Amino acid sequence: MDNKLMQKFIEDHNCTFLYLILAxxxxxxxxxxxxxxxxDFDKKLTTIALEHVAAHNIPDYFIPEEDKPEGKMQDIIDE
Structure with a gap:
């Protein structure tokens, strides 16, 4: 595990808690x-997850909600 990469990420972003949530x-x-x-992985899954987060190699887990225009109740139910 590349501890220097993870340590640099935490120091640069000052967000240890967020780092652990994303990991x-x-x-x-x-x-x-x-x-x-x-x-086929050569490392433990936890190590791989920590390295992916440190390298910004993760998908977007949290996507902002879209604002939907207000409409009739039947239109909302049909969606």
């Missing part, structure tokens, strides 16, 4: 991969 979300995503893919 946990990344771990959940990696854990859902098929076994055929997971068996």
């Amino acid at each position: 946990n979300e990344e771990l959940k995503r990696i854990s859902k991969l098929p076994y055929q893919i997971q068996k």
Whole structure:
């Protein structure tokens, strides 16, 4: 595990708690991969997740909500 990369990320962004939340979300995503893919990993899943977050190599987990225009109740139900 590249501790220098992770330490630099935490120092630059001053967000240890956010780092751990994102690492946990990344771990959940990696854990859902098929076994055929997971068996080829050379590191533990937690290590891979921490490194992905430190390298900004993660998908967007939190997407802002879209503002929907107000309409009739039936239009909202049909969506």
